[in-house]
Amino acid sequence: DAGVIQSPRHEVTEMGQEVTLRCKPISGHDYLFWYRQTMMRGLELLIYFNNNVPIDDSGMPEDRFSAKMPNASFSTLKIQPSEPRDSAVYFCASRTGGSKLFFGSGTQLSVL
């Protein structure tokens, strides 16, 4: 299995631009999580899905952030408009009924 696949690996954009991060979970996993990691705040849970349905989005910082999961093999996290304080590494993770998470390699986002 290829594991959780995220794209792009690196994204550099200017303030005000729309950013879309993509994730392909491990086949057969029915949970998908989006986390954001910064030096100051560590790994923060943004939102998670179960069977493609958003269950808890209380960690989404504000309305500029949105996430979708149109099918079991694809999810997106969108930031519109982006701001410099959104600069971080964004991780996608998936799992089955067990609690162990499998993480992707992350997307390093830099908003100038």
Next chain:
Amino acid sequence: SQKIEQNSEALNIQEGKTATLTCNYTNYSPAYLQWYRQDPGRGPVFLLLIRENEKEKRKERLKVTFDTTLKQSLFHITASQPADSATYLCALGAGNTDKLIFGTGTRLQVFP
């Protein structure tokens, strides 16, 4: 508010010694606790899970303890090796939610 604390300062130890990392939590009643390893530029990788009714768990050179009275978990790496150098994250999960909340991590450096 819920808080998970790990030593923010790096832990430096000599090869062959036992490394001990600490995870403390407040205002939380986890059903289980997990430890992950994270290397630079990579996503966290699952190492061990321990449930609230377990005192200790072992896996090869790794040992985890869980004290729900002290609200603390200790993570030990015996006979440490330079290859063990990484950041180690603890994560707590509650029984009534699928969320996994992470600490900020402790960086371990093992010197030859």
